[in-house]
Amino acid sequence: MAFTFQINDDIKFTRNEVFLKKAEALKPTINTMRVKPISIIELTNDNGKLNGIGTRVVGEINDLNQIFLKRDDKVILDFGDHYVGRFSIKLSHHGSPQDSPLTLRVKYAEVAAELAQESSEYDGWLSKSWIQEEFYHYDELPAVLTKSRRYAFRYVELKVIDTSPKWSVSFSEPELEAQTSADFNEKVELPLGDQQLQSIFDVSVKTLRDCMQDVFEDGPKRDRRLWLGDLRLQALANYATFNNTELVKRCLYLFAAMTAEDGRIVANVFTSPQNIPDDTFLFDYSLFFISTLSDYLVNSEDEEVLGDLLPVAKVQMDIALKSVNELGKFSDQEDYPVFVDWSNDFNKETSGQAIMIYVLKQFIRLLEKSGENSENYQRILNKMLVYTKEKLFDQEQGFFVSGQDREINISSQVWLVLAGVLNVNENAKLMKKMVAELFPVRGIATPYMYHHIAEALFISGLRDEAVDFMKQYWGQMITLGADTYWEAFEPENVNYSPYGSPIVSSYCHAWGCTPAYLIKKYLL
Amino acid sequence: MAFTFQINDDIKFTRNEVFLKKAEALKPTINTMRVKPISIIELTNDNGKLNGIGTRVVGEINDLNQIFLKRDDKVILDFGDHYVGRFSIKLSHHGSPQDSPLTLRVKYAEVAAELAQESSEYDGWLSKSWIQEEFYHYDELPAVLTKSRRYAFRYVELKVIDTSPKWSVSFSEPELEAQTSADFNEKVELPLGDQQLQSIFDVSVKTLRDCMQDVFEDGPKRDRRLWLGDLRLQALANYATFNNTELVKRCLYLFAAMTAEDGRIVANVFTSPQNIPDDTFLFDYSLFFISTLSDYLVNSEDEEVLGDLLPVAKVQMDIALKSVNELGKFSDQEDYPVFVDWSNDFNKETSGQAIMIYVLKQFIRLLEKSGENSENYQRILNKMLVYTKEKLFDQEQGFFVSGQDREINISSQVWLVLAGVLNVNENAKLMKKMVAELFPVRGIATPYMYHHIAEALFISGLRDEAVDFMKQYWGQMITLGADTYWEAFEPENVNYSPYGSPIVSSYCHAWGCTPAYLIKKYLL
Incomplete structure (x- = not known):
């Protein structure tokens, strides 16, 4: 992350010293x-x-x-x-x-x-x-x-x-x-039998390793700090490789310790010279605290973390739900925007709807895990699912639509697949149609969005398409000279830099590191 | 100094550890x-x-x-x-x-x-x-x-x-x-009753103070090292103000300790990170070791220094005399050039002749002081004096001439006055004629040459002309904004920089610091 910035220097923050101490105790050896x-x-x-x-x-x-x-x-x-x-x-x-x-x-x-x-x-x-x-x-x-x-x-x-x-x-x-803070010697070798996939995996591991420092940094060249959106993906790649769960735990506590006074978790925090929250807020990044917590607990039984952080997760969900109306429709708020991707050239409302559903499901599982009542959230989830299927799916065109102009874009389809709104066959049908009619991807520069597309293809059983897709994206970066994955890459415009010059672009960027996760989860 | 440079990296140097130890012991407090x-x-x-x-x-x-x-x-x-x-x-x-x-x-x-x-x-x-x-x-x-x-x-x-x-x-x-290494608090106040001269004096003291560091530096901005030509003038200004004789002594030992294998003293030495001679040789700079030693002994009775350094002085003189022929005529050698001034637009042979005479006289007095036989040198001196008066003075034009083309320039007149070739009346006549016919000075950018002109005017009794001359030169630098005197200044071209840009020019340069000496010696 870095492309967007906000200045909200009037916002006051809380400081949970107990959580900060726990984060401090989890500081990794470099x-x-x-x-x-x-x-x-x-x-x-x-x-x-x-x-x-x-x-x-x-x-x-x-x-x-x-x-x-x-x-x-x-x-x-x-x-x-x-x-x-x-x-x-x-x-x-x-x-x-x-x-x-x-x-x-x-x-x-x-x-x-x-x-x-x-x-x-x-x-x-x-x-x-x-x-x-x-x-x-x-x-x-x-x-x-x-x-x-x-x-x-x-x-x-x-x-x-x-x-x-x-x-x-x-x-x-x-x-x-x-x-x-990862291991230099840990060699993650997979019996892939596909040299290109092996390379894609290796570069993914290298990217993750170089971003793992005092926290999961988004990019060691630039920004050099902990962003929640990047953390979620880094953590997934980490479970598939180094499996350093302590570092994820540290990062979760850092976010939980320094929320805005209204409870929202910031999009990123600084940890040097001291722990400070940045004054940037993104709707989906705050929500992904819940996802990251949920993924963590899948990979690490940890009652302490669940007990400490579920209340913080609940605050995120309750604030997010203010953007969902009685009918189960999510609306994007200008002062708390849904990120989805750098590009602002597509309508993000249905993607936001999908992300709400995606996270709401994880949140309900967390409540159940801790024995709390989830009925209320279940009811909202059902309303959102009904609204999505009835109002956002265009039967005639066979695609989900987004916004007043009923725009059809890749992100909406992908996120609703990830959110599990459809069944397996419907997913496969939708994704095949997307590949046939909406590909190749245009105007998307982030491995972050490409990751979600790839995972949606895998989930829908389009294994070959997913592998081709990965080779065309991450594989092409390697062909172009990447030793680690880049912050931004557009296959249709290979020299694209979001800043107009390579000297400030980050060529080792955390949100590009997910092939290790995808390969291990869907190809082995 | 800095304008000229030589590369003589084939030359081997001696290293007198006893002298270096004495120099080390004299290291000043900063x-x-x-x-x-x-x-x-x-x-x-x-x-x-x-x-x-x-x-x-x-x-x-x-x-x-x-x-x-x-x-x-x-x-x-x-x-x-x-x-x-x-x-x-x-x-x-x-x-x-x-x-x-x-x-x-x-x-x-x-x-x-x-x-x-x-x-x-x-x-x-x-x-x-x-x-x-x-x-x-x-x-x-x-x-x-x-x-x-x-x-x-x-x-x-x-x-x-x-x-x-x-x-x-x-x-x-x-x-x-x-x-x-000078005193910050020492305030040298003179009863001059002339505000401009007082300013000229004060800036002179400031220039000297800022150049006095571990050694007498030529310029604290650039070069930052010990040049013999600058040292001679700094020492004179120092006797008239701070009177830090130890620092002069240290510098003399440094030069004496690191001569070329043929005995010649280098034009400058480095003292950090260790004592190293530069591979640059200037005929008159080597000779001025004798002058600086002579001036030192006038200001400080020091048998040890005389005993240690007279042999080194003698080597300089003996080498220099190889450039003087049987008739008493000095000839400039290409590989051991006489500096006189940065400008190479005038013939320097007669200036070199004068400097030889100037230093030979000082050397003879040093020999006499130490009870050594000076006859041989006296004989050469006489020959040089005769040659100078008979061959270099153009009776018709009333000026000394220089080189084959019998060029008349300011430097020849000035240096022959300083060398004491003429009597008081002849000096006065020559200098008046010079002021009338050769002034204003053109094409000379160094306070070094201006110093010698000013002193020649004083010596010849042209006190008013000398004061005017100082005000027009050093005084004008102050008007232009000088807090310390500059490495280079041409009154006829006030923005002249020898390097084409002020950012590498030195605006606190040792060889500009002599007004303190001139004022104290000739105006009080």
């Missing part, structure tokens, strides 16, 4: 691993790669210290894979005495395309502070660029802004200290 | 003082100031923390005077939670004109690393920009590269920790 670059590369033109930028090896890493650089010279190191961590390197001077400081620019890049951009040319709305670029002065060489700020990268470009006409600089001992 | 800015300013167009850039107060420093800055906003702090030191400031965030790092650019400027330049536009040969500009990232606010690198500045510009659309940054507690 594992580290030292990684050396594998080669010295340069950029090439390559139409098969993102933005037409490929790479070519031009030197052995062992020969790095034999390259003497002066003003405007540069060298690009390739670490061979995506990592999150801190870079370090030794700097030495050659020639006449060092009669000036060294000025060094260091760029960190997740994909090669970033290195083809000039930072000064970026003028989008998203903060320039996310550009992975540092300037260093060294008054005295030799010196060590000791552990840099934490960056997310595969490539490091070292550019000498200047030495002096009398001397040059060389580099040695490049290294990164990679970090994750 | 005094510090905390200074607060006096106001918030902005740049104005002002034709009376350097490069047409003036300043205007736009805010009280106490209101600084009420200014909230976002992308591209900036604020300029004025410390009210030139200082050398480390800047610090507190940074706070305002608005929604800090959902991105802060990227801050900090520029340090000795003169306002520097702030009107874009660093990216500088492409001169001098290292870009001298540009006083830093980029900082702050992942978490509040934060403190703790003591920056050492800079030379009066102004600090804080420019926000970016916050995010959701929050802004403010600054508080700006401070600099000024440093010098």
Whole structure:
């Protein structure tokens, strides 16, 4: 997440210190691993790669210290894979005495395309502070660029802004200290027998690993914080791989501890330098607290969590139900919008209706699990189901419709399948029709929405279509050079960046990590 | 110094550890003082100031923390005077939670004109690393920009590269920790009764103070090291003010300790991270080791220094004399050039002849002081004097000439006056004629050469002309905004920069600090 932002700086927040303490106690150990670059590369033109930028090896890493650089010279190191961590390197001077400081620019890049951009040319709305670029002065060489700020990268470009006409600089001992709260060594191997699916799975695991830090971050390059929408998907992928349930639990407590005074859970929280809720609210993200809690309890028997967090879940549901009328119809509220996807080019009302039903069902199961009365919620659910089937399904066209203009869009069909409104045969029929008439997907850039489409296909028994769909989406990212899945990718417009430049795009983004979950749940 | 550079990286150097130990033992204490800015300013167009850039107060420093800055906003702090030191400031965030790092650019400027330049536009040969500009990232606010690198500045510009659309940054507690090995409190007041001369004196003392660090630096902004040509003049100004003889002694030992294997003293040395000689050799700079030693012994009875360093001085003289032929004529050598001044637009042979005579006289007095035989040197001196008077003075034109084309230039006259080749009346006649026919000075940009012209006028008894000359040169720098004297200034071309941009020019440069010496010696 990042594309949308709200400013609600008049809102007051609660602070449940008991929950915060529990979250604190669940703080994960950050594992580290030292990684050396594998080669010295340069950029090439390559139409098969993102933005037409490929790479070519031009030197052995062992020969790095034999390259003497002066003003405007540069060298690009390739670490061979995506990592999150801190870079370090030794700097030495050659020639006449060092009669000036060294000025060094260091760029960190997740994909090669970033290195083809000039930072000064970026003028989008998203903060320039996310550009992975540092300037260093060294008054005295030799010196060590000791552990840099934490960056997310595969490539490091070292550019000498200047030495002096009398001397040059060389580099040695490049290294990164990679970090994750997941396991570095855990190798999740599946008997897939399909190389492409295996790759799609592996990159998914890598994406998840690099996003698992102090919390489940949405993206280690940018945003670097806990979003509820991303958390829900990360948690699912996590159960299928690392199965670090403690980290999910920590994140649930963080959200539950810092709600708005009216009870709503925020869309994201910050955890450093201290725990702070962001002033952003999304209808479906708040509701997904219930889903994430529900999924957690499926994967981890935990009475304490259920007891602590069910009341918080109930508040979310009760607030959400204010958007549902007597007939069982959900209406989108401007000040508490339903997200569904970045795109605002489709009507989201029926998707919101479906998400309400999806979560309401999980909520009722939670109530039952804790022995509480769910009758009232069951009655509302039934009303919503009736309304959905009677008013939102267009018999003639064979699709669910959304909004006053009765728009037919992919999201409505997908979410109503996920919500289990139809039976197995109806789902299959609907999804086949969707594939036949509404595919290929257009105008959707998020793996988040693509995930829900893929899962709806699997649920409806369209296994082959789902696998094709995954290969065309996640598989194509890999073909284009992805070591981890991207925040945004449009197959019909492969170079699309939501910010107009790759240098602020996030190329390791949590909501892209779900293939591990999908493959494990539906293909094994 | 800085304008010329040589690369002689094949030269081997000696290392006299005894001398280096003595130099180490004389390492000065660095005094510090905390200074607060006096106001918030902005740049104005002002034709009376350097490069047409003036300043205007736009805010009280106490209101600084009420200014909230976002992308591209900036604020300029004025410390009210030139200082050398480390800047610090507190940074706070305002608005929604800090959902991105802060990227801050900090520029340090000795003169306002520097702030009107874009660093990216500088492409001169001098290292870009001298540009006083830093980029900082702050992942978490509040934060403190703790003591920056050492800079030379009066102004600090804080420019926000970016916050995010959701929050802004403010600054508080700006401070600099000024440093010098001179005394901060020593106030050198003279009963001059001439406000302009008093200002010229005061700025001279300030320039010297800011250049006095671990050694006598040539410029605290740029180069930041010990040059022999600058040292000679700094030492003279120092005797007239702070009278820190220990620091001069330290510098003499540093030069004496690290000569080339053939015995020549280098033009400059580095002292950090360790003591290293630069591979640059200038004929007159090596010789001025003798002058600096001679001046030191005039101001400080020190048998140890004389005993240690006379042999080193003798080597310089003996090498220099290889450039003097049987007739007593000096010839400039390409690989060991006579500097005299940056400008290469005049013939320097007669100036070199004069400098030889000037230093030879001092050397003979040193020999006599230590009871050594000086006959041989006396004989050469006489030959040089005869040659100078008979061959280099053009009776018809009434000027000394230089080179094959018998060029008449200011430097030849000045240096032969300083060398004491003529008697008092002849000096006065020559200088009057020079003022009448060769003034105003053209094409000379260094206070170094201007100093020698001024002193020649004083020596010749042209006191009024000398005072006028000083007011037109050093006085005009003050009018243009100087808090300390500049590395380069051409009265006929006030905005001249030897590097094409003020951002790498040094506006506190040791060789400009001599008015304190001249005033004290010739006007009191």
